[in-house]
Amino acid sequence: MSARGRRSGGADTRAEILDVARGLFAAKGYDGTSVRGVAREAGVDPALVHHYFDGKPGLFSEVVGVPAGIEEQITAAVAGPHEGAGERVVRTFLRVWDGPEGRDRFRALVGAVASHEEAAHLLRDFVSRSILRSLAHIFGDEDVLPDLAVAAVGAQLVGMALLRYLLEVPPMADADPEEIVAVLAPPIQALLVP
Known part of the structure; x- marks a missing residue:
């Protein structure tokens, strides 16, 4: 039985x-x-x-292969004063992905998204649902922070990660995290707080 x-x-x-x-x-x-x-x-x-x-x-x-708690970390990074938001976002991104486990997860995530439409759909849903909504809620309506500006922030961060973790292009792969913060934070700040 x-x-x-x-x-x-x-x-x-x-x-x-x-x-x-x-x-x-x-x-x-x-x-x-x-x-x-x-x-x-x-x-x-x-x-x-x-x-x-x-x-x-x-x-x-x-x-989807993103680290647990990433949504809360992103929200915490942008929830403070608008001044310094770009720096907090870049630091959070590096804190999540820059260690050996984070690099492996990023490589796996990119591989899954590149080869499986289902993974790309899930990641797209996650990014639009959590990151875009969180940023729009914190920074105000889309007249203040249009979706294109948020997408441009993502493009800069993901582009940096592709060069640093996947392609391992020497200047980016060898840079100290503080150097990356110094280079990426100002343009991201300008996008978040025009």
Whole structure:
């Protein structure tokens, strides 16, 4: 006689939850996907999803390959006075990605986005939902900080990361983080606070 109800966590349960979540996030986006829905599709209790991934933000971060808590770190970086926001954003970006584990995650993320449309869709959803909304909320309406300015901030940061972590172009790869802050913070500040 087989056991009834939801199955408990096992060796492959975490991976199965991730597979289900990847499919649901791709099909329904972040807002349309719930922990309960993922748990139902995976045949597990929602508490198990919370246990493995610390809720929906952690699950989503795991699916797209961004570090857990990145949304809160970005919000904290821009939440202070408008003066110095560019410097705080660059420092936060470097703090998240500059260590060996961060570099490996960035390489994996770029590889996934370049080769899988699903990963690109998920990352696009994450960036527009969390980063753009956070910046717009903190800095005001789009007349003050248009979406294009926010996208340009992202372009500068991702461009720096591509040169530093993926292509390892010597001037950028060899630079001290403080040198990068000194070079990137002023143009990012000008975009955030025109």
